[in-house]
Amino acid sequence: MLKTINETLQETKARIEAGGAEKYHEKLKAQNKLFARKRLELLFDDGSYKVEDGKFANNQADGLPADGVVTAIGKVNGQTVCVMANDSTVKAGSWGARTVEKIIRIQETAMRLKVPMFYLVDSAGARITDQIEMFPNRRGAGKIFYNQVKMSGMVPQVCVLFGPSAAGGAYIPAFCDTVIMVDQNASMYLGSPRMAEKVIGEKVTLEEMGGARMHCSVSGCGDVLAHNEEEAIESARTYLSYFPSNYKHKPEKVEAVIPKEGRNLSEIVPENQNVPFDMYEFIDGLVDEGSFYEMKKLFAPEMVTGFARIDGKVVGIVANQPKVKGGVLFVDSADKAAKFITLCDAFSIPLLFLADVPGFMIGTKVESAGIIRHGAKLIAAMSDVTVPKISVVVRKAYGAGLYAMAGPAFEPDCCIALPTAQIAVMGPEAAVNAVYSNKINEIEDPKERMKYVQEKHQEYKEHIDIYKLASEMIVDEIVSADDLRKELIDRYSMYETKEMTFSERKHPVYPV
Amino acid sequence: MKEIKASMAGTVLNVLVAEGENVSAGQAVLTLESMKMEIPIETTEEGEVGTVNVNVGDFVNEGDILVVMK
Numbered sequence: 001m002l003k004t005i006n007e008t009l010q011e012t013k014a015r016i017e018a019g020g021a022e023k024y025h026e027k028l029k030a031q032n033k034l035f036a037r038k039r040l041e042l043l044f045d046d047g048s049y050k051v052e053d054g055k056f057a058n059n060q061a062d063g064l065p066a067d068g069v070v071t072a073i074g075k076v077n078g079q080t081v082c083v084m085a086n087d088s089t090v091k092a093g094s095w096g097a098r099t100v101e102k103i104i105r106i107q108e109t110a111m112r113l114k115v116p117m118f119y120l121v122d123s124a125g126a127r128i129t130d131q132i133e134m135f136p137n138r139r140g141a142g143k144i145f146y147n148q149v150k151m152s153g154m155v156p157q158v159c160v161l162f163g164p165s166a167a168g169g170a171y172i173p174a175f176c177d178t179v180i181m182v183d184q185n186a187s188m189y190l191g192s193p194r195m196a197e198k199v200i201g202e203k204v205t206l207e208e209m210g211g212a213r214m215h216c217s218v219s220g221c222g223d224v225l226a227h228n229e230e231e232a233i234e235s236a237r238t239y240l241s242y243f244p245s246n247y248k249h250k251p252e253k254v255e256a257v258i259p260k261e262g263r264n265l266s267e268i269v270p271e272n273q274n275v276p277f278d279m280y281e282f283i284d285g286l287v288d289e290g291s292f293y294e295m296k297k298l299f300a301p302e303m304v305t306g307f308a309r310i311d312g313k314v315v316g317i318v319a320n321q322p323k324v325k326g327g328v329l330f331v332d333s334a335d336k337a338a339k340f341i342t343l344c345d346a347f348s349i350p351l352l353f354l355a356d357v358p359g360f361m362i363g364t365k366v367e368s369a370g371i372i373r374h375g376a377k378l379i380a381a382m383s384d385v386t387v388p389k390i391s392v393v394v395r396k397a398y399g400a401g402l403y404a405m406a407g408p409a410f411e412p413d414c415c416i417a418l419p420t421a422q423i424a425v426m427g428p429e430a431a432v433n434a435v436y437s438n439k440i441n442e443i444e445d446p447k448e449r450m451k452y453v454q455e456k457h458q459e460y461k462e463h464i465d466i467y468k469l470a471s472e473m474i475v476d477e478i479v480s481a482d483d484l485r486k487e488l489i490d491r492y493s494m495y496e497t498k499e500m501t502f503s504e505r506k507h508p509v510y511p512v
Numbered sequence: 513m514k515e516i517k518a519s520m521a522g523t524v525l526n527v528l529v530a531e532g533e534n535v536s537a538g539q540a541v542l543t544l545e546s547m548k549m550e551i552p553i554e555t556t557e558e559g560e561v562g563t564v565n566v567n568v569g570d571f572v573n574e575g576d577i578l579v580v581m582k
Contacts, residue, residue, distance in 0.1 A: 273548075274548060274549055274550050275550055276549070276550055276551070276552060322549070323552070324519070325519050325520045325546075325551060326520075326546060326547055326549030326550070326551050327549070328520065328546070328547050328549065330520075358547045358548060358549050359547065361520065361547065362547070363521050365521065365573070365574055427548050429548050430548055
């Protein structure tokens with residue numbers, strides 16, 4: 001019996017939607033991976049994607065259903081999003097000419113619709129056999145990256161990395177706002193371990209060289225490390241809930257929740273400037289319970305960056321963590337905060353700086369790593385934001401640390417001090433030592449010397465007393481830590497109409 | 513065997529554990545002083561302290577091995 005035209009269509013669709021050969025599906029299972037279409041179902045609301053284009057791409061070829069990539073449009077928390085998802089059951093998710101064209105087209109769709117773009121990556125890279133058709137031409141793979149740069153700051157771009165992203169493919173996550181990586185399976189590298197051994201003689205495992213954990217804690221290429229695929233996709237959905245669809249809109253307000261129960265904020269911050277405390281506990285007491293979504297938790301943990309809601313409204317928090325490395329700013333912490341600030345500003349997310357910072361790290365190691373230019377990068381990013389920007393001096397803000405944390409000269413909408421705040425070029429010990437070291441050394445009697453040093457400390461502390469600084473209008477307000485949440489709710493609400501252009505010029509010459 | 517390394521350059525302010533002592537994950541094993549701040553150095557895993565390589569007052573560089581666990 002002849003098949004009807006509808007039966008032919010249904011059968012062809014079913015064959016394509018089944019992806020690659022059964023043995024590759026078995027392999028996925030063995031790796032604790034999900035099929036690309038299953039990932040899409042988990043990502044979209046109610047497990048359904050509304051629109052798919054290019055399903056029939058390369059359908060006449062043998063074993064290349066959809067040419068190894070699914071491109072679809074659907075809803076995430078009610079927001080329309082465009083998605084590309086590599087299918088690693090089809091030639092290991094590698095890119096042929098039509099794969100690349102499909103990715104470019106879904107990007108173009110996201111740009112036209114001004115909606116977020118998700119990249120669900122699991123790909124071995126280019127199909128070398130197809131290189132002339134997919135690599136060097138005007139609509140070759142380069143165009144994917146060109147588009148990503150063009151889309152950056154226009155619509156949110158999120159990468160969830162499930163498997164490898166190799167060589168050129170590794171730039172897809174690199175150009176995204178945020179990369180969520182699945183532990184043990186995700187990897188990012190320019191040259192595989194096999195290539196590294198051949199070309200430079202290095203023997204190394206994939207996990208060590210380009211694994212998810214390394215990227216989330218050492219290189220800084222990853223933002224969130226997930227235990228498994230379900231968790232990674234859920235995390236991506238949560239992440240998007242802090243974002244508007246594009247740069248023209250503001251994030252959505254949700255119902256307010258009171259902060260997690262715990263100690264009063266004023267009990268958390270020790271008066272002694274040198275003693276550590278946990279900034280996470282402070283943040284918990286400030287934000288709506290359960291609303292904190294941390295970015296780069298494992299990377300440069302002396303600086304905390306993350307999204308949260310205060311009274312239901314989204315804010316981006318940049319906070320020093322005195323518990324780790326004293327909250328001192330390093331090359332990586334500056335880099336981490338700079339990117340986060342840029343991300344918030346691009347999508348109208350107001351910023352909150354919580355400062356307790358002894359300054360930038362000193363010493364040979366960091367100087368040779370270029371701490372000055374990395375610090376400059378942070379200060380530049382923080383300076384030119386136009387979203388509401390509130391600077392809170394929680395405890396100390398010494399030296400360029402004050403500048404990096406949106407101090408008074410950097411036009412925050414306000415600079416609020418807690419009663420524990422201490423603002424100075426440097427702390428009392430360092431300052432007294434710098435100014436009086438000759439005199440201190442001249443005093444021979446140890447008791448007399450100690451007495452002299454203590455007197456000078458006291459003098460210095462009086463000199464930088466926070467009420468004196470408030471009297472000079474260096475800070476705009478002093479509030480108790482216990483009243484800080486209310487103060488922030490009121491201020492962000494008053495600052496909602498803020499509208500400014502930082503400069504008419506094309507763009508700054510970024511100190512990167 | 514796990515090595516606990518200095519998270520940053522500084523001076524050893526105090527040593528909080530002795531060789532042979534059992535420690536739990538997240539416990540501070542010593543404190544560094546750097547940039548006028550007290551920097552707790554914590555172990556990420558529970559176990560028994562093998563050797564303590566530093567004394568109070570020693571200067572250590574970032575990455576130096578401070579304590580080796582058994």
